[in-house]
Amino acid sequence: MTEPNPIHVFRPVFRVEECLAEIRQCLERGWVGLGWKTEEIEKAWKVYTGLAHARFVSSGTAALHLAVRSLKIARHWDEGDEVITTPLTFVSTNQVLLEERLTPVFADVDEHLCLDPAKIDPLVGPRTRAVVFVGLGGQTGRLPAVADLCRKRGLALILDAAHLAGARLSGRHVGREGDVAAWSFHAVKNLGTGDSGMISFADRDLDELARELSWHGIDRDTWSRTTGAVPGYRWRYSVRERGMKYNGNSIQASIALVGLRYLDQDNERRRAIHARYAGALAVRPPGLDLVPEPPDCVGSGHMFRVLSERRDDLIAYLNARSIYPGVHYDLSTAHPIFASHIRACPRAELAASRLVTLPCHLAMSDGDVERVASEVLLFHQAVSGP
Numbered sequence: 001m002t003e004p005n006p007i008h009v010f011r012p013v014f015r016v017e018e019c020l021a022e023i024r025q026c027l028e029r030g031w032v033g034l035g036w037k038t039e040e041i042e043k044a045w046k047v048y049t050g051l052a053h054a055r056f057v058s059s060g061t062a063a064l065h066l067a068v069r070s071l072k073i074a075r076h077w078d079e080g081d082e083v084i085t086t087p088l089t090f091v092s093t094n095q096v097l098l099e100e101r102l103t104p105v106f107a108d109v110d111e112h113l114c115l116d117p118a119k120i121d122p123l124v125g126p127r128t129r130a131v132v133f134v135g136l137g138g139q140t141g142r143l144p145a146v147a148d149l150c151r152k153r154g155l156a157l158i159l160d161a162a163h164l165a166g167a168r169l170s171g172r173h174v175g176r177e178g179d180v181a182a183w184s185f186h187a188v189k190n191l192g193t194g195d196s197g198m199i200s201f202a203d204r205d206l207d208e209l210a211r212e213l214s215w216h217g218i219d220r221d222t223w224s225r226t227t228g229a230v231p232g233y234r235w236r237y238s239v240r241e242r243g244m245k246y247n248g249n250s251i252q253a254s255i256a257l258v259g260l261r262y263l264d265q266d267n268e269r270r271r272a273i274h275a276r277y278a279g280a281l282a283v284r285p286p287g288l289d290l291v292p293e294p295p296d297c298v299g300s301g302h303m304f305r306v307l308s309e310r311r312d313d314l315i316a317y318l319n320a321r322s323i324y325p326g327v328h329y330d331l332s333t334a335h336p337i338f339a340s341h342i343r344a345c346p347r348a349e350l351a352a353s354r355l356v357t358l359p360c361h362l363a364m365s366d367g368d369v370e371r372v373a374s375e376v377l378l379f380h381q382a383v384s385g386p
């Protein structure tokens with residue numbers, strides 16, 4: 001018997017010739033850094049999303065860090081001020097809070113596995129400054145209710161939109177609900193470039209501050225000095241704040257420009273894979289559940305998750321059949337750096353012990369999806385008994 005083809009949880013697919021054509025322009029012109037293609041992708045992103053501002057940066061983590069630091073500076077937050085956040089996310093969401101010496105206060109999730117507004121409300125205190133909402137898996141949970149709560153309680157809302165490129169909420173692209181949205185174009189995200197990301201502030205001054213902070217705090221970049229967009233001396237600049245080196249470059253932007261052209265088409269294929277999984281798993285044994293999507297959202301389709309009471313055994317069973325699902329994510333509070341911030345979040349804890357991300361990507365055929373679904377069912381039928 002021959003081994004079946006391995007099916008991995010993610011597999012980036014690139015339009016190679018189109019990417020190379022964009023990158024070739026950079027190499028031939030001799031401009032591979034900040035500017036030109038990075039401006040092009042910022043403009044294209046604003047047109048595509050309808051958002052007012054966009055800065056292309058080196059990663060989603062950079063975008064999140066810039067979001068938090070810019071707000072902290074502009075709104076005069078103190079060290080030790082609190083930010084309410086989810087424990088069920090990639091560590092980088094919460095690591096940037098520690099980096100800025102803010103205190104993460106972990107709240108529980110709802111059935112969509114995103115922050116539950118009812119669980120946020122009682123945690124708001126005199127030192128609460130912001131909420132970080134993660135659109136886990138590519139859908140928006142109760143984001144509109146969280147945005148209302150933040151407005152009423154005077155809190156900033158930071159959207160970790162790492163999974164949300166192309167996602168629509170009530171017909172419009174997500175990202176305008178709060179103060180800022182941070183996007184990841186990491187290698188295996190649904191708009192993958194290797195590494196890069198985007199930050200979209202609603203406020204113009206914060207957008208400007210984030211741009212400065214993304215480039216050492218320098219008030220004008222080499223592109224604007226080279227193109228004469230900024231009057232005055234070409235070599236003179238000033239630094240007002242301690243900045244980082246978080247800008248994106250023209251090579252990354254080239255790949256992002258091509259990916260963005262196909263984002264809607266690609267997300268549609270991901271959602272078709274979701275529909276096929278949901279159909280195949282509609283009738284299922286006890287001990288296996290799906291994660292419901294909110295009705296007002298057309299998600300990015302980035303992840304298709306199931307909840308299995310026998311999660312570790314299911315993964316071992318699938319691995320033995322050349323199927324390699326993922327787990328997104330273990331709780332932040334499972335990591336030693338968050339040990340002093342542990343709070344009971346029963347729903348997130350249960351989900352973290354049961355979550356499995358099934359393979360979902362553009363290199364999968366419908367037959368691959370059927371094969372994964374039927375193996376998941378076979379395992380659960382066998383363990384749930386007659």
Ligand SMILES: *Cc1c(COP(=O)(O)O)cnc(C)c1O
Nearest residue numbers: 059060061090092162184185186
């Ligand atoms: C990937 C990811 C990030 C970080 O993005 P990078 O581009 O890898 O830095 C942040 N939050 C979530 C939820 C992610 O999945």
